[in-house]
Amino acid sequence: DVKVTQSSRYLVKRTGEKVFLECVQDMDHENMFWYRQDPGLGLRLIYFSYDVKMKEKGDIPEGYSVSREKKERFSLILESASTNQTSMYLCASSSPGGAGGDEQFFGPGTRLTVL
């Protein structure tokens, strides 16, 4: 059974703290993604990666960075957490199928609250 796991389901941090969100997939997928989900805004792409040590900015990268040192692991980093980063964070992975458009497999999400 394919699986994407995220290190925490719930996380509470203080303003200014450095926060690490970890994601691991066991499907040997090349592509990995980080989204944030907010009511009425859907899923917005923060960063994505097509290969180890490779990263590209998504639509809302400000305030975030990522790391992909191994194929199966993709980390999202909040350098200095702020209250407007309180959100649900979703990790996903996919394998490129060629002609545009691949199924993405999602983890269960991490609900982050920044106080």
Next chain:
Amino acid sequence: GENVEQHPSTLSVQEGDSAVIKCTYSDSASNYFPWYKQELGKGPQLIIDIRSNVGEKKDQRIAVTLNKTAKHFSLHITETQPEDSAVYFCAASGYSSASKIIFGSGTRLSIRP
């Protein structure tokens, strides 16, 4: 870049009735249109998808239609059941996006018993 709009944001239907969710997209180069279902406490999961060379696709009680000229696509659920209650997201991507998907804002579907 691509923009996907989804309506309605909430939908309540009687069990056994049909539900329809509609989306529009802006980039005429988009050619892949997946639909994801997110149940409470879980990540989204693909339920059906359609590519631009097809106008309609059906899988048991769910169907998706695509009108490339109008840049519209829709999800149809017939004979709704309580387990259909969830948040549904439409999305679009294209050849040039290299697997990047743009999601709509979501529809919360509730099935009334």
